Amino acid sequence: MRLTRSLILLLLICVVSQAGCRFRSLPEMLWPDQHDSYFQLTEAWSRSGVVRHGLESETRVVALLKSEEWRRGYVQRYAETFALTDAEAEKMLADQLRAAGEETEFVLAVASTYPEDARLTHRLTQWRILLLENSDQTVSPLEIRPMETHRSKLEAFYPEYHPWQRYYTVRFPKKDRPLVMVFTGPKGQTQLTWPEWI
Structure with a gap:
Protein backbone atom coordinates (compact mmCIF):
# COMPACT_ATOMS: atom_id res chain seq x y z
CA MET A 1 0.00 0.00 0.00
CA ARG A 2 2.80 2.36 0.93
CA LEU A 3 4.66 1.57 -2.29
CA THR A 4 1.50 2.26 -4.31
CA ARG A 5 1.02 5.66 -2.68
CA SER A 6 4.66 6.52 -3.30
CA LEU A 7 4.38 5.58 -6.98
CA ILE A 8 1.18 7.60 -7.41
CA LEU A 9 2.78 10.59 -5.72
CA LEU A 10 5.86 10.27 -7.92
CA LEU A 11 3.67 10.04 -11.03
CA LEU A 12 1.73 13.16 -10.05
CA ILE A 13 4.94 15.09 -9.38
CA CYS A 14 6.29 14.07 -12.80
CA VAL A 15 3.07 15.05 -14.56
CA VAL A 16 2.89 18.42 -12.81
CA SER A 17 6.56 19.17 -13.43
CA GLN A 18 6.14 18.39 -17.15
CA ALA A 19 3.29 20.85 -17.43
CA GLY A 20 5.63 23.84 -17.41
CA CYS A 21 4.32 27.29 -16.54
CA ARG A 22 1.01 26.97 -18.37
CA PHE A 23 -1.68 25.22 -16.34
CA ARG A 24 -3.23 22.20 -18.01
CA SER A 25 -5.67 19.72 -16.56
CA LEU A 26 -4.52 16.19 -15.81
CA PRO A 27 -6.52 14.63 -18.71
CA GLU A 28 -5.07 17.26 -21.05
CA MET A 29 -1.55 16.29 -20.00
CA LEU A 30 -2.18 12.54 -20.18
CA TRP A 31 -4.11 12.55 -23.48
CA PRO A 32 -3.02 15.71 -25.31
CA ASP A 33 -4.38 14.60 -28.69
CA GLN A 34 -7.94 14.54 -27.31
CA HIS A 35 -7.64 18.23 -26.42
CA ASP A 36 -5.82 19.35 -29.55
CA SER A 37 -8.06 21.23 -32.01
CA TYR A 38 -6.03 20.04 -35.03
CA PHE A 39 -6.29 16.39 -34.00
CA GLN A 40 -10.02 16.85 -33.35
CA LEU A 41 -10.39 18.32 -36.84
CA THR A 42 -8.46 15.41 -38.33
CA ALA A 83 8.16 27.96 -38.38
CA LEU A 84 7.07 29.00 -41.87
CA THR A 85 7.14 32.68 -42.74
CA ASP A 86 3.82 34.36 -43.52
CA ALA A 87 4.64 34.27 -47.24
CA GLU A 88 5.47 30.54 -47.12
CA ALA A 89 2.28 29.76 -45.20
CA GLU A 90 0.16 31.82 -47.63
CA LYS A 91 1.68 30.01 -50.62
CA MET A 92 1.13 26.62 -48.98
CA LEU A 93 -2.49 27.51 -48.21
CA ALA A 94 -3.08 28.71 -51.78
CA ASP A 95 -1.61 25.44 -53.13
CA GLN A 96 -3.76 23.37 -50.76
CA LEU A 97 -6.97 25.24 -51.61
CA ARG A 98 -6.25 24.96 -55.34
CA ALA A 99 -5.78 21.19 -54.94
CA ALA A 100 -9.04 20.97 -52.96
CA GLY A 101 -10.87 22.70 -55.82
CA GLU A 102 -9.43 20.40 -58.48
CA GLU A 103 -9.77 16.93 -56.96
CA THR A 104 -11.04 14.84 -54.06
CA GLU A 105 -8.03 13.57 -52.14
CA PHE A 106 -7.62 11.17 -49.23
CA VAL A 107 -4.84 10.00 -46.98
CA LEU A 108 -5.39 6.26 -46.60
CA ALA A 109 -3.74 4.23 -43.83
CA VAL A 110 -3.92 0.45 -44.20
CA ALA A 111 -2.80 -2.18 -41.69
CA SER A 112 -3.33 -5.91 -41.92
CA THR A 113 -2.63 -9.13 -40.09
CA TYR A 114 -0.52 -10.04 -43.10
CA PRO A 115 1.70 -7.13 -44.27
CA GLU A 116 1.32 -8.02 -47.96
CA ASP A 117 -2.44 -7.45 -47.58
CA ALA A 118 -1.77 -3.78 -46.76
CA ARG A 119 -0.18 -3.09 -50.17
CA LEU A 120 -2.28 -1.04 -52.53
CA THR A 121 0.18 -0.18 -55.29
CA HIS A 122 1.83 -3.55 -55.88
CA ARG A 123 0.84 -5.19 -59.16
CA LEU A 124 -0.56 -8.15 -57.20
CA THR A 125 -2.66 -6.09 -54.80
CA GLN A 126 -5.95 -7.70 -53.89
CA TRP A 127 -7.76 -4.44 -53.11
CA ARG A 128 -9.76 -2.01 -55.19
CA ILE A 129 -10.71 1.48 -54.01
CA LEU A 130 -13.70 3.28 -55.50
CA LEU A 131 -16.06 6.17 -54.87
CA LEU A 132 -19.77 5.42 -55.30
CA GLU A 133 -21.59 7.79 -57.64
CA ASN A 134 -24.92 6.02 -57.15
CA SER A 135 -26.08 2.42 -56.77
CA ASP A 136 -24.72 1.35 -60.17
CA GLN A 137 -21.90 3.82 -60.92
CA THR A 138 -18.44 4.00 -59.40
CA VAL A 139 -15.41 6.23 -59.91
CA SER A 140 -11.87 4.83 -59.95
CA PRO A 141 -8.97 6.79 -58.46
CA LEU A 142 -6.78 8.96 -60.65
CA GLU A 143 -3.79 7.90 -58.56
CA ILE A 144 -2.82 5.74 -55.60
CA ARG A 145 0.65 6.67 -54.41
CA PRO A 146 2.61 5.56 -51.32
CA MET A 147 3.37 8.47 -49.01
CA GLU A 148 7.09 8.89 -48.52
CA THR A 149 6.87 10.78 -45.26
CA HIS A 150 9.10 10.53 -42.20
CA ARG A 151 7.56 8.73 -39.24
CA SER A 152 7.79 11.84 -37.03
CA LYS A 153 5.67 13.80 -39.55
CA LEU A 154 3.06 11.04 -39.66
CA GLU A 155 2.89 11.09 -35.85
CA ALA A 156 2.61 14.89 -35.80
CA PHE A 157 -0.07 15.29 -38.47
CA TYR A 158 -2.14 12.07 -38.40
CA PRO A 159 -3.51 11.10 -34.95
CA GLU A 160 -4.45 7.58 -36.09
CA TYR A 161 -0.78 6.84 -36.85
CA HIS A 162 0.85 3.59 -35.78
CA PRO A 163 3.99 1.99 -37.20
CA TRP A 164 2.25 -1.03 -38.76
CA GLN A 165 0.21 1.05 -41.18
CA ARG A 166 1.11 1.78 -44.78
CA TYR A 167 0.17 5.29 -45.86
CA TYR A 168 -1.12 6.26 -49.31
CA THR A 169 -2.37 9.35 -51.09
CA VAL A 170 -5.50 8.51 -53.10
CA ARG A 171 -6.79 11.07 -55.61
CA PHE A 172 -10.17 11.05 -57.36
CA PRO A 173 -11.84 13.48 -59.77
CA LYS A 174 -13.55 16.31 -57.86
CA LYS A 175 -16.81 15.24 -56.17
CA ASP A 176 -19.16 17.71 -54.48
CA ARG A 177 -21.76 15.35 -53.10
CA PRO A 178 -21.86 13.11 -50.04
CA LEU A 179 -19.00 10.66 -50.44
CA VAL A 180 -18.90 6.89 -50.05
CA MET A 181 -15.52 5.20 -50.46
CA VAL A 182 -15.54 1.46 -51.11
CA PHE A 183 -12.52 -0.63 -50.10
CA THR A 184 -13.14 -4.05 -51.63
CA GLY A 185 -11.43 -7.30 -52.57
CA PRO A 186 -11.69 -11.10 -52.35
CA LYS A 187 -11.50 -11.02 -48.54
CA GLY A 188 -14.43 -8.64 -48.16
CA GLN A 189 -15.53 -5.04 -48.31
CA THR A 190 -15.97 -1.98 -46.14
CA GLN A 191 -17.59 1.34 -46.96
CA LEU A 192 -16.53 4.68 -45.50
CA THR A 193 -19.08 7.51 -45.64
CA TRP A 194 -18.84 11.30 -45.36
CA PRO A 195 -22.54 12.32 -45.48
CA GLU A 196 -21.83 15.94 -44.48
CA TRP A 197 -19.44 16.53 -47.38
CA ILE A 198 -21.21 18.73 -49.90
Whole structure:
Protein backbone atom coordinates (compact mmCIF):
# COMPACT_ATOMS: atom_id res chain seq x y z
CA MET A 1 0.00 0.00 0.00
CA ARG A 2 2.80 2.36 0.93
CA LEU A 3 4.66 1.57 -2.29
CA THR A 4 1.50 2.26 -4.31
CA ARG A 5 1.02 5.66 -2.68
CA SER A 6 4.66 6.52 -3.30
CA LEU A 7 4.38 5.58 -6.98
CA ILE A 8 1.18 7.60 -7.41
CA LEU A 9 2.78 10.59 -5.72
CA LEU A 10 5.86 10.27 -7.92
CA LEU A 11 3.67 10.04 -11.03
CA LEU A 12 1.73 13.16 -10.05
CA ILE A 13 4.94 15.09 -9.38
CA CYS A 14 6.29 14.07 -12.80
CA VAL A 15 3.07 15.05 -14.56
CA VAL A 16 2.89 18.42 -12.81
CA SER A 17 6.56 19.17 -13.43
CA GLN A 18 6.14 18.39 -17.15
CA ALA A 19 3.29 20.85 -17.43
CA GLY A 20 5.63 23.84 -17.41
CA CYS A 21 4.32 27.29 -16.54
CA ARG A 22 1.01 26.97 -18.37
CA PHE A 23 -1.68 25.22 -16.34
CA ARG A 24 -3.23 22.20 -18.01
CA SER A 25 -5.67 19.72 -16.56
CA LEU A 26 -4.52 16.19 -15.81
CA PRO A 27 -6.52 14.63 -18.71
CA GLU A 28 -5.07 17.26 -21.05
CA MET A 29 -1.55 16.29 -20.00
CA LEU A 30 -2.18 12.54 -20.18
CA TRP A 31 -4.11 12.55 -23.48
CA PRO A 32 -3.02 15.71 -25.31
CA ASP A 33 -4.38 14.60 -28.69
CA GLN A 34 -7.94 14.54 -27.31
CA HIS A 35 -7.64 18.23 -26.42
CA ASP A 36 -5.82 19.35 -29.55
CA SER A 37 -8.06 21.23 -32.01
CA TYR A 38 -6.03 20.04 -35.03
CA PHE A 39 -6.29 16.39 -34.00
CA GLN A 40 -10.02 16.85 -33.35
CA LEU A 41 -10.39 18.32 -36.84
CA THR A 42 -8.46 15.41 -38.33
CA GLU A 43 -10.63 12.92 -36.44
CA ALA A 44 -13.78 14.68 -37.70
CA TRP A 45 -12.73 14.19 -41.33
CA SER A 46 -11.48 10.59 -40.84
CA ARG A 47 -13.43 7.37 -41.24
CA SER A 48 -12.34 3.82 -40.48
CA GLY A 49 -13.44 0.36 -41.45
CA VAL A 50 -12.36 -3.25 -41.09
CA VAL A 51 -12.39 -6.19 -43.49
CA ARG A 52 -12.31 -9.52 -41.66
CA HIS A 53 -11.72 -12.82 -43.40
CA GLY A 54 -12.27 -15.75 -41.11
CA LEU A 55 -10.67 -15.68 -37.69
CA GLU A 56 -7.10 -15.18 -38.82
CA SER A 57 -7.17 -12.18 -41.17
CA GLU A 58 -8.09 -8.55 -40.58
CA THR A 59 -7.37 -5.47 -42.68
CA ARG A 60 -8.03 -2.09 -41.07
CA VAL A 61 -8.47 1.06 -43.18
CA VAL A 62 -8.46 4.68 -42.00
CA ALA A 63 -9.27 7.33 -44.61
CA LEU A 64 -8.84 11.06 -44.07
CA LEU A 65 -10.75 13.28 -46.49
CA LYS A 66 -8.58 16.29 -47.25
CA SER A 67 -11.46 18.76 -47.23
CA GLU A 68 -10.93 22.50 -47.53
CA GLU A 69 -11.54 22.87 -43.78
CA TRP A 70 -8.99 20.17 -42.96
CA ARG A 71 -6.43 21.64 -45.38
CA ARG A 72 -6.68 25.03 -43.63
CA GLY A 73 -6.04 23.38 -40.26
CA TYR A 74 -3.18 21.34 -41.71
CA VAL A 75 -1.46 24.42 -43.13
CA GLN A 76 -1.80 26.21 -39.80
CA ARG A 77 -0.30 23.23 -37.91
CA TYR A 78 2.45 22.77 -40.51
CA ALA A 79 3.34 26.47 -40.39
CA GLU A 80 3.56 26.35 -36.57
CA THR A 81 5.58 23.13 -36.55
CA PHE A 82 8.10 24.22 -39.17
CA ALA A 83 8.16 27.96 -38.38
CA LEU A 84 7.07 29.00 -41.87
CA THR A 85 7.14 32.68 -42.74
CA ASP A 86 3.82 34.36 -43.52
CA ALA A 87 4.64 34.27 -47.24
CA GLU A 88 5.47 30.54 -47.12
CA ALA A 89 2.28 29.76 -45.20
CA GLU A 90 0.16 31.82 -47.63
CA LYS A 91 1.68 30.01 -50.62
CA MET A 92 1.13 26.62 -48.98
CA LEU A 93 -2.49 27.51 -48.21
CA ALA A 94 -3.08 28.71 -51.78
CA ASP A 95 -1.61 25.44 -53.13
CA GLN A 96 -3.76 23.37 -50.76
CA LEU A 97 -6.97 25.24 -51.61
CA ARG A 98 -6.25 24.96 -55.34
CA ALA A 99 -5.78 21.19 -54.94
CA ALA A 100 -9.04 20.97 -52.96
CA GLY A 101 -10.87 22.70 -55.82
CA GLU A 102 -9.43 20.40 -58.48
CA GLU A 103 -9.77 16.93 -56.96
CA THR A 104 -11.04 14.84 -54.06
CA GLU A 105 -8.03 13.57 -52.14
CA PHE A 106 -7.62 11.17 -49.23
CA VAL A 107 -4.84 10.00 -46.98
CA LEU A 108 -5.39 6.26 -46.60
CA ALA A 109 -3.74 4.23 -43.83
CA VAL A 110 -3.92 0.45 -44.20
CA ALA A 111 -2.80 -2.18 -41.69
CA SER A 112 -3.33 -5.91 -41.92
CA THR A 113 -2.63 -9.13 -40.09
CA TYR A 114 -0.52 -10.04 -43.10
CA PRO A 115 1.70 -7.13 -44.27
CA GLU A 116 1.32 -8.02 -47.96
CA ASP A 117 -2.44 -7.45 -47.58
CA ALA A 118 -1.77 -3.78 -46.76
CA ARG A 119 -0.18 -3.09 -50.17
CA LEU A 120 -2.28 -1.04 -52.53
CA THR A 121 0.18 -0.18 -55.29
CA HIS A 122 1.83 -3.55 -55.88
CA ARG A 123 0.84 -5.19 -59.16
CA LEU A 124 -0.56 -8.15 -57.20
CA THR A 125 -2.66 -6.09 -54.80
CA GLN A 126 -5.95 -7.70 -53.89
CA TRP A 127 -7.76 -4.44 -53.11
CA ARG A 128 -9.76 -2.01 -55.19
CA ILE A 129 -10.71 1.48 -54.01
CA LEU A 130 -13.70 3.28 -55.50
CA LEU A 131 -16.06 6.17 -54.87
CA LEU A 132 -19.77 5.42 -55.30
CA GLU A 133 -21.59 7.79 -57.64
CA ASN A 134 -24.92 6.02 -57.15
CA SER A 135 -26.08 2.42 -56.77
CA ASP A 136 -24.72 1.35 -60.17
CA GLN A 137 -21.90 3.82 -60.92
CA THR A 138 -18.44 4.00 -59.40
CA VAL A 139 -15.41 6.23 -59.91
CA SER A 140 -11.87 4.83 -59.95
CA PRO A 141 -8.97 6.79 -58.46
CA LEU A 142 -6.78 8.96 -60.65
CA GLU A 143 -3.79 7.90 -58.56
CA ILE A 144 -2.82 5.74 -55.60
CA ARG A 145 0.65 6.67 -54.41
CA PRO A 146 2.61 5.56 -51.32
CA MET A 147 3.37 8.47 -49.01
CA GLU A 148 7.09 8.89 -48.52
CA THR A 149 6.87 10.78 -45.26
CA HIS A 150 9.10 10.53 -42.20
CA ARG A 151 7.56 8.73 -39.24
CA SER A 152 7.79 11.84 -37.03
CA LYS A 153 5.67 13.80 -39.55
CA LEU A 154 3.06 11.04 -39.66
CA GLU A 155 2.89 11.09 -35.85
CA ALA A 156 2.61 14.89 -35.80
CA PHE A 157 -0.07 15.29 -38.47
CA TYR A 158 -2.14 12.07 -38.40
CA PRO A 159 -3.51 11.10 -34.95
CA GLU A 160 -4.45 7.58 -36.09
CA TYR A 161 -0.78 6.84 -36.85
CA HIS A 162 0.85 3.59 -35.78
CA PRO A 163 3.99 1.99 -37.20
CA TRP A 164 2.25 -1.03 -38.76
CA GLN A 165 0.21 1.05 -41.18
CA ARG A 166 1.11 1.78 -44.78
CA TYR A 167 0.17 5.29 -45.86
CA TYR A 168 -1.12 6.26 -49.31
CA THR A 169 -2.37 9.35 -51.09
CA VAL A 170 -5.50 8.51 -53.10
CA ARG A 171 -6.79 11.07 -55.61
CA PHE A 172 -10.17 11.05 -57.36
CA PRO A 173 -11.84 13.48 -59.77
CA LYS A 174 -13.55 16.31 -57.86
CA LYS A 175 -16.81 15.24 -56.17
CA ASP A 176 -19.16 17.71 -54.48
CA ARG A 177 -21.76 15.35 -53.10
CA PRO A 178 -21.86 13.11 -50.04
CA LEU A 179 -19.00 10.66 -50.44
CA VAL A 180 -18.90 6.89 -50.05
CA MET A 181 -15.52 5.20 -50.46
CA VAL A 182 -15.54 1.46 -51.11
CA PHE A 183 -12.52 -0.63 -50.10
CA THR A 184 -13.14 -4.05 -51.63
CA GLY A 185 -11.43 -7.30 -52.57
CA PRO A 186 -11.69 -11.10 -52.35
CA LYS A 187 -11.50 -11.02 -48.54
CA GLY A 188 -14.43 -8.64 -48.16
CA GLN A 189 -15.53 -5.04 -48.31
CA THR A 190 -15.97 -1.98 -46.14
CA GLN A 191 -17.59 1.34 -46.96
CA LEU A 192 -16.53 4.68 -45.50
CA THR A 193 -19.08 7.51 -45.64
CA TRP A 194 -18.84 11.30 -45.36
CA PRO A 195 -22.54 12.32 -45.48
CA GLU A 196 -21.83 15.94 -44.48
CA TRP A 197 -19.44 16.53 -47.38
CA ILE A 198 -21.21 18.73 -49.90
